[in-house]
Amino acid sequence: xxxxxxxxGFTLDFALSNGxxxxxxxxxxxxxxxxxxxxxxxxxxxxxxSGDPLVYEFYEVGAPEHEGDVAFGTSIxxxxxxxxxxxxxxxxxxxxxxxxxxxxxLAGSGYMLTEDxxxxxxxxxxxxxxxxxxxxxxAHRTIxxxxxxxxxxxxxxxxAGHDYGTIETRGYRKLILEGxxxxxxxxxxxxxx
Amino acid sequence: xxxxxxxxGFTLDFALSNGxxxxxxxxxxxxxxxxxxxxxxxxxxxxxxSGDPLVYEFYEVGAPEHEGDVAFGTSIxxxxxxxxxxxxxxxxxxxxxxxxxxxxxLAGSGYMLTEDxxxxxxxxxxxxxxxxxxxxxxAHRTIxxxxxxxxxxxxxxxxAGHDYGTIETRGYRKLILEGxxxxxxxxxxxxxx
Numbered sequence: 001x002x003x004x005x006x007x008x009g010f011t012l013d014f015a016l017s018n019g020x021x022x023x024x025x026x027x028x029x030x031x032x033x034x035x036x037x038x039x040x041x042x043x044x045x046x047x048x049x050s051g052d053p054l055v056y057e058f059y060e061v062g063a064p065e066h067e068g069d070v071a072f073g074t075s076i077x078x079x080x081x082x083x084x085x086x087x088x089x090x091x092x093x094x095x096x097x098x099x100x101x102x103x104x105x106l107a108g109s110g111y112m113l114t115e116d117x118x119x120x121x122x123x124x125x126x127x128x129x130x131x132x133x134x135x136x137x138x139a140h141r142t143i144x145x146x147x148x149x150x151x152x153x154x155x156x157x158x159x160a161g162h163d164y165g166t167i168e169t170r171g172y173r174k175l176i177l178e179g180x181x182x183x184x185x186x187x188x189x190x191x192x193x
Numbered sequence: 194x195x196x197x198x199x200x201x202g203f204t205l206d207f208a209l210s211n212g213x214x215x216x217x218x219x220x221x222x223x224x225x226x227x228x229x230x231x232x233x234x235x236x237x238x239x240x241x242x243s244g245d246p247l248v249y250e251f252y253e254v255g256a257p258e259h260e261g262d263v264a265f266g267t268s269i270x271x272x273x274x275x276x277x278x279x280x281x282x283x284x285x286x287x288x289x290x291x292x293x294x295x296x297x298x299l300a301g302s303g304y305m306l307t308e309d310x311x312x313x314x315x316x317x318x319x320x321x322x323x324x325x326x327x328x329x330x331x332a333h334r335t336i337x338x339x340x341x342x343x344x345x346x347x348x349x350x351x352x353a354g355h356d357y358g359t360i361e362t363r364g365y366r367k368l369i370l371e372g373x374x375x376x377x378x379x380x381x382x383x384x385x386x
Contacts, residue, residue, distance in 0.1 A: 006293075009307055009315050009328045016209075016299065016322045067260060068291040068329045070348060098261040100199075102348050104297070106209065114202055122202050129209045135202045136261045155263060155295050155348035 006064050014059065016106055019074035019151040024059035031055055031082065034090055037168070039175055039191065040083030047082060054078055055087045056142070069158030075103075076151050077110065077144040084177040086110070086184065091141030091172060093117075095161025101134040101154060103142075108150030111176060111184070114138040121174050123186060126150065139167055143176050145184045169193070199257050207252065209299055212267035212344040217252035224248055224275060227283050230361070232368055232384065233276030240275060247271055248280045249335070262351030268296075269344050270303065270337040277370040279303070279377065284334030284365060286310075288354025294327040294347060296335075301343030304369060304377070307331040314367050316379060319343065332360055336369050338377045362386070 004010045004023075012023045032048045034055065035041075047053060060073035080087040091113070094101070103112060105126045112124040112132045116139070124132040126142070134140040144150040171192045179185035197203045205216045225241045227248065228234075240246060253266035273280040284306070287294070296305060298319045305317040305325045309332070317325040319335070327333040337343040364385045372378035 004326070005328075006326070007328055008313065009305075009317055009326050009331060011317050011319075011323045011325045013322055014297065014324055066329075068289075068293060068350070070293045070295045070326075070350070072295045072297075072324065072348070096261075100261060100263045100351075102263045102265045104207065104265075104346055112202075120201065124202055124204050126204075129206055130204045131207055131265060132204050133197070133199070133202050133263075135198075135200055136259075138202060153297055153346065155265070157261070157263070157350060158293075 004061060006069065012061065014074045014153060018149065019059070019076040019106060021059040021074060024061055024073055026057060026059055028057040029055050029090065037090065037171065038082040039085050043083035053080060055080070056089050063158040065159040067157060067159050070155055071158050071160070072155040074151065074153050075142060076149050077142050078149055079144050079147050081178060086143050086145050086176055086178065088143040089141050090164055091139055091167045093139045093163040093166055095163045096159060098136045099157045099160040100136050101140065101156035103132045103134065103152040103154045105130045106151040106153060108144060108148050109146035110142065110144040110150045113141045113143055113172065113174065113176065115173055119173060141172060145176065197254060199262060205254065207267045207346065211342070212252070212269040212299060214252040214267060217254055217266055219250060219252055221250040222248050222283065230283065230364065231275040231278050233278060236276035246273060248273070249282050256351040258352040260350060260352050263348055264351050264353070265348040267344065267346050268335060269342050270335050271342050272337050272340050274371060279336050279338050279369055279371065281336040282334050283357055284332055284360045286332045286356040286359055288356045289352060291329045292350045292353040293329050294333065294349035296325045296327065296345040296347045298323045299344040299346060301337060301341050302339035303335065303337040303343045306334045306336055306365065306367065306369065308366055312366060334365065338369065
């Protein structure tokens with residue numbers, strides 16, 4: 001990552017066409033890195049053994065953990081399914097739970113699935129040009145239900161932090177699967193704890 | 194503006210092609226609304242009398258003034274000049290000075306001119322796909338030096354607020370004018386107080 005001057009400002013590239021960045025830090029997630037999150041364990045195992053495909057990647061900046069700074073980057077969730085379940089991000093709460101996040105959809109189609117600690121679940125549809133507002137207190141996961149990469153630009157408070165552990169341990173209350181009509185359908189997650 | 198649910202989340206449209214939004218609040222600025230900010234008073238007067246063209250507009254959401262929320266929207270600065278001075282936004286500090294802002298360039302070309310209260314001036318070039326990070330404490334103004342609309346998506350802390358008065362009273366320390374070679378050049382602002 002470039003040396004970014006958070007005191008005097010800087011510019012950084014995030015390609016509008018594909019979300020990739022030369023200057024930001026890249027993180028990739030393949031099926032094997034989130035195998036237990038998917039409902040169909042056999043389908044997940046098969047995918048891992050047949051090449052362990054890339055599910056998503058994101059490009060981010062190491063923003064100062066200060067309440068006045070803004071963290072930002074791009075997220076690219078690839079099209080695909082594990083069994084009947086669409087490719088998705090792990091999903092996370094913010095460590096400082098009372099902080100929101102904005103996602104601006106640059107390309108692709110799918111959903112932002114959110115839930116708060118009390119169990120309220122909201123589903124927001126993503127398409128190019130749509131912003132989704134993830135409010136304070138809601139875990140958020142991007143799900144690609146289309147045939148092309150789902151690309152978003154995101155921004156949130158610099159000190160918000162990421163709590164992946166809660167979702168990794170408990171799961172989401174709801175899943176999005178391909179229904180018999182070929183369309184996305186929301187179902188209860190039988191593995192939710 | 195739509196009823197936006199800041200507690201449970203929502204989606205809102207911001208066209209990637211032109212920055213316009215059906216659901217967000219629109220604000221427009223013509224030359225007459227910022228006439229005194231331009232160096233060439235005669236050129237400004239002439240433009241106002243010959244139809245008072247649109248200089249810029251922005252679409253924003255009325256985010257809760259809470260440190261955990263995120264305000265966002267789009268800004269469109271049109272191509273044009275007042276004398277030799279390129280069309281630009283008024284520019285502003287945040288009321289809570291210690292809050293940053295992110296601008297993601299969707300289309301067009303130009304600059305983000307920033308200065309802090311102590312007089313440090315920074316100039317950041319904008320082109321499609323470039324994010325400019327406006328750090329805490331810096332006033333920021335968008336300047337269109339190209340031939341097409343300069344369109345950005347912006348995000349900042351919900352309670353940051355806008356201080357337009359300081360720039361309206363004092364001006365910016367620097368201006369960007371078209372030089373004799375037809376290229377943008379930075380000059381001291383003789384009207385700065």
